[in-house]
Amino acid sequence: MNDWQTELKADIKAALEGLAGRTINHVFFVACGGSLAVMHPAKYLLDRQSAALTSDCYNSDEFVHRSPRALGTNTLVVLCSMTGTTRETLRAAEHARAKGATTIGLSQDLNSPLATAVDHAVRFEAPYTTGVPIDAIDSNYSCLYQIVMGLVRIYDGIDKLRPLLASLGNLQAAIDRAHLTYAGLFEQFAPRFKDEPVIYTVASGANYGAAYSYAICVLMEMQWINSQAIHANEFFHGPFEVLDEDKAFIMMLGLDETRPLEERAKGFLERFGSSEKIMVLDARELDLSGIDDEFKGNVVPLIFFDTLWKFAYKLADLRQHAMLEGRRYMKKINY
Template sequence: MSTEVIMNLKEQVKEALTVIEKRTVKNVFFVSCGGSFALMYMSKYVVDREAKIIDAHIYSSNEFLHRNHSKLGNDSIVILCSHSGKTPETVEAAKLAQAKGALTISLTNIIESPLAETAEIALKYEFGKEAGFTSSHSILYQITFAILKAVENNDKFEAIIKSLEQLQSVYDKALKYSEPKAKLFAELHKDEKVIYSMASGSNYGAAYSFAICSLMEQQWIHSNAIHAGEYFHGPFEILDESVPFVILLGLDETRPLEERALAFTKQYGRKITVLDAKEYDLAGINEEVKGYITPLVLNHVVRYYAEKLSIERNHPLHTRRYMGIVKY
């Protein structure tokens, strides 16, 4: 990634910060669909942990429209993400937010798009294997911590920026470490009809994205993202030695939930794949924000697993039956 692109992004975030500083902010809404919605879980967790005043809400775009939250108003910031910037529900969500006086911030890969043109602040992210610092996940964190800094004088903004600058290096090392494991996973799971994912806290978005995007959308494999805290309240009854699980272990405060779920699954299951953030080289990541950075890394790794699976199954990730093909 060129220095010019990185500096331009930093300038975008800086300009956004000046706008945010002029407003009274009581709540933040994270609004998107699909994979873009999944990444919002991470920032929702950040606000829940870090904010003393601001409330955080997360909604799929269409529900945001129909629910029409009573607290949405002049004191709100609504952050919306769409890769193409054309997702109809998300564009309409931005219009509703603006009509109610909220500050709208969009994240898109295409700046000349309906969502970017609708939002008051439009941030462009890069997409690809070398887009660590300029990726959608990184930019969402940057703007989330910028809000916390502007509104609550939160002191972690610099730590998160410096850590995100090391993200690509961490990604590269994590994928190199994961290559043989991902290949084995693909070989062992190529004929599976169902694969469950599980995580909690800031990592749940990565598990959710893996289930609905990587497996269901892109591989047509039945799946469900199980919250580790809910596992023992129904879902664990599906477990036996024939059922595959992919379990993510992060470094945030909810790790004990994931460890408990893993321990039980090991007791009665056999097809268990564990992605543990403790195994990755996180050099350069500030200790106080490691719990926030690791879900980005886990998300990157689990997508790599999906790539290897698609190759083994001879089912390219871009294959679709309905999305963008038929009317819905």
């Protein structure tokens, strides 16, 4: 398995080749906010596919101060920051290198501070803030999944890169179709949700990161709506007690192995909540042609997050609260 008989992106291929001969037994996925949210599905994929590599997902500043003793020459640290300028993530990269770990840094720019602070820089494209359409194969999710399955190839001797890359190549078309699938749902729920003081998101497994990101980076950050991403089973161990017919929830039903957890939460929400206030995104309604069965569960959170972005703009219009420009602290003041 010396040759990478696949069309991995050149920078990802170089990063993986850079690991040649290095013993790695643990991966730290490190980032902040929306970029940390994307690490969760990456860890899900690694957990499912690798017997050789365990992993952690840490907020960058937590990672630096916690400074796990296991961090060292036999660990890989994968960092991500869209702009590549997030201070906490830069410090995390420096900390990781000082401890002898190998570092891979993802950002939009191969000349960003993060890109120059790591051993191996990887470039991705982000659609949300620029408004310029991208192909999903160039997204942060896609790059992370390629890295993860590259690691599985190296350290577990299992090569699934071909079906992964084929699936990622067909993903943008699936996303475009998903926008049509959910358009009616979003049209229906935006007026129902526009005055809600609290909107919860619920998911598990590969989808939890998308639920987290939507709660903290979209609802809270861009619409000042109170929220929490509730894990679909943790829901039954406390959070479900807030449920009544007035409460608003966005429920994600994915296609990964934890779907039964999400189905159970959905059942409870529909039993005691109001159907007017429970917006269910069910990935079974999606046309995932061209996505390999093995990776369907993994691409669903990307589809959910991308399509829900449209829902956020609908909410923003009805609430007359601009999305990015509406922020009062982020990128407006020093802190």
